[in-house]
Amino acid sequence: MPEPALELLKGTLDLLILRTLELRPMHGSAIAERISQVTHGAFQVKAGSLFPALHRLEQEGWIEGEWRESKEGRRVRSYTLTRDGRRQLAVEKKTWARIVQATNALLESA
Amino acid sequence: MPEPALELLKGTLDLLILRTLELRPMHGSAIAERISQVTHGAFQVKAGSLFPALHRLEQEGWIEGEWRESKEGRRVRSYTLTRDGRRQLAVEKKTWARIVQATNALLESA
């Protein structure tokens, strides 16, 4: 049986979204789908978390949204990582690395 | 200069506390001090986070507190990991490993 999806650690969603948009511009639902695929279902970002987060990131100037027509003819809001967003992503990657390192130090300490 | 302390990701404090008590019984302030030392100051658990968390963990039956006299003659509440606490610690270790794995998958994906 597949492992159940995990609750996101509060504070990690920005990193997941920014990192996904680093690859290419994408609309909200596609971001969520890709996160689920790459993590083999471990992270399933809920719509009620995703869209407010996208609005927040856009407010911060880290992503830029634009209404488009998807291939299937749907109205979607496509998001692009901005220059500031790349900078922020770098910061969050470093922070994440420090968190993992510190936590592992604790888990492995004698 | 030393790196600044990190904000804790919400949801990780239980793991840090339970893991620390796995080594030996300890009182609250000693737990915080050890976490800070082992992580080289990356995690500095605030008193306002620590003590409510200890109460919560005791409510859950994962740790057991007992008033004692410390060597310095201070009144401290010493906490011991219970059997259920060990089980919970194992669960949280696995969850943490899955979170790290999933996040790394995302960060390293092409």
Place this chain on the structure above:
DNA sequence: CGGCGTTATATAGAATATCTATATTGGACT
């Protein structure tokens, strides 16, 4: 002895982020 600083614990209230549940829109398909 009395004041002062320090350690240990406690707790209320603020801030923040995610989740649940519900709503709206527009297109496709019958």
Place this chain on the structure above:
DNA sequence: AGTCCAATATAGATATTCTATATAACGCCG
């Protein structure tokens, strides 16, 4: 037209950490 689904939106609930403040008890020092 009616139904279904994908995509986006948002209000309210929940949970956890942080800030700020408080109390108690001990040691130190003038």
